[in-house]
Structures are given as C-alpha cells and as structure tokens.
Amino acid sequence: xxxxxxxxxxxxxxxxxxxxxxxxxxxxxxxxxxxxxxxxxxxxxxxxxxxxxxxxxxxxxxxxxxxxxxxxxxxxxxxxxxxxxxxxxxxxxxxxxxxxxxxxxxxxxxxxxxxxxxxxxxxxxxxxxxxxxxxxxxxxxxxxxxxxxxxxxxxxxxxxxxxxxxxxxxxxxxxxxxxxxxxxxxxxxxxx
Numbered sequence: 001x002x003x004x005x006x007x008x009x010x011x012x013x014x015x016x017x018x019x020x021x022x023x024x025x026x027x028x029x030x031x032x033x034x035x036x037x038x039x040x041x042x043x044x045x046x047x048x049x050x051x052x053x054x055x056x057x058x059x060x061x062x063x064x065x066x067x068x069x070x071x072x073x074x075x076x077x078x079x080x081x082x083x084x085x086x087x088x089x090x091x092x093x094x095x096x097x098x099x100x101x102x103x104x105x106x107x108x109x110x111x112x113x114x115x116x117x118x119x120x121x122x123x124x125x126x127x128x129x130x131x132x133x134x135x136x137x138x139x140x141x142x143x144x145x146x147x148x149x150x151x152x153x154x155x156x157x158x159x160x161x162x163x164x165x166x167x168x169x170x171x172x173x174x175x176x177x178x179x180x181x182x183x184x185x186x187x188x189x190x191x192x
Contacts, residue, residue, distance in 0.1 A: 030064040030105075032072065032098075036187025038167055044133055052135045054080040056167070056183055060096060067106065071097045078126050080137035088137055092145055094122030104155040105191035114153035114161065121146060127172060145171040145181070159191040 036058045043051035055078065062072020078090040096118055104114030127140035151165025169181035 027065060028063050029067075030070075031192045032060070032062045032064075032070050032189060033192070034058075034060045034163065034187055034189040036163060036165070036185045038183040038185030040181070040183035042133075042135070048083075050083050050132070050134050052080070052082040054078060054135075054137070054181075054183070056185065058185075058187075062096065062098070065097075068100045068103060069097065070100075071095070074120065074122070076122070076124070080126070080128070080135075082134055082136060085136060088139070090124060090126035090137065090139065092122040092124030092126060094120055094145070096120035096147070098149075104153045104161050105159050105189075112155045114155075116149075116151050116153065118149040118151070118165075119147055140172075143172050145169045153189060161189045161191065163187040163189055 036056075038056035038058075040054045040056070041051065043049065056076055057078075058074060058076040060072060060074035062070045064070050072095070073093070074096045075093040076091065078092070079087050080090065081087040097120060098116050098118040101115040101117070102111060102113060104112055122145040124143055124145065125139045125141045126137065127143045128135040128137040130136075146169065148168045148170070149165050151163055153161040153163045155161050163186065165185050165187070167181075167183050167185055170176065171179050171181065173179070
C-alpha cells in the first residue's frame with residue numbers, strides 16, 4: 001500500500017528538477033509543501049455529556065502544472081474519540097489538485113492574498129457511524145474519500161503562506177448526513 005504513494009513521488013521529483021532547469025513553462029516551476037491542523041467537535045445538550053472530537057493533521061507535497069494549478073500527494077493523520085470510546089488513530093492518503101483563483105506567491109507578484117479550491121482522491125481506514133447523533137469512529141481499511149476544500153492564503157514571508165480553509169469530505173458512498181466529514185483548518189505552505 002505504501003509503495004503506491006511513494007512511486008509517484010519518486011517519478012515526479014526528477015521530472016520537476018528537469019523542468020526547472022530546461023523549460024520556461026509552468027510545469028514544475030514551483031514546488032508546494034504544506035502542513036495543516038484541523039479540529040472538529042460536536043455535542044448533544046451539555047458539552048461534557050454526549051460529545052465527539054476529531055483532530056486532523058495533514059501534510060502535502062506537489063508541483064505546479066500551470067501557473068494557477070498544482071497537483072501532488074497528501075496524507076492525513078486522524079485522532080478521534082467520543083464520550084464512550086477512547087482515542088483511536090486513523091489515516092488517509094492520496095492525490096490532490098489545487099486551483100488558485102488568486103495566487104499569493106507567484107514570482108514578481110505584489111498580491112499577498114490568495115484564494116483556492118482543492119479536491120482529490122484519498123484512501124484510508126477512517127470510518128464512523130452515527131448513533132443518536134454521535135459519531136462512533138472505527139477502522140475500515142479501504143475507505144475512500146473525495147475532499148472539497150475552499151481556502152485562503154496570506155503570504156507572510158517570501159514563499160511562506162498562512163492558510164485557512166474549510167474541508168469537506170464525502171466518503172464511502174453514504175449520504176452526506178451519515179458519512180460526511182467537515183472541519184476548519186489552519187496551516188502553513190512553502191512555495192519554492
């Protein structure tokens with residue numbers, strides 16, 4: 001399973017280096033490395049009575065396809081629990097593509113603010129079921145996820161940006177009410 005995600009990195013890295021040296025096109029012109037942290041909490045009635053909590057930590061790496069479009073690989077580590085279950089660890093990994101309506105870190109740009117849309121496809125072992133409006137997380141290897149992310153970036157230094165986004169995940173073919181994941185996140189990106 002890990003080889004499936006390592007292989008694209010090994011293939012894309014030499015192509016990116018070659019593209020930077022030999023071409024004036026946008027393919028491989030920029031590398032994007034990013035991390036983010038998201039948090040989701042819900043409760044019924046009083047906060048300490050019936051609750052659910054999930055923490056999402058993610059990392060991604062990608063290259064520019066055009067000046068406004070990036071693609072690459074990503075992974076997320078998830079810690080989830082509720083009022084009856086202990087903390088459990090889960091993961092997701094897969095591919096992503098991001099389109100910038102406004103790019104905050106292009107060469108010779110005075111624009112410090114950016115807006116983006118992102119999607120992709122991920123596989124992992126995180127699943128849950130709703131019982132009386134509370135999520136009970138469990139491992140289900142082979143679970144799939146389709147993310148839809150809307151975000152903004154603010155350039156804080158040369159190629160470093162601060163990112164805020166809303167993350168929505170449709171997963172496992174169920175209804176959005178039963179299987180959807182949504183959480184806000186903050187992160188950092190390095191555009192190199």
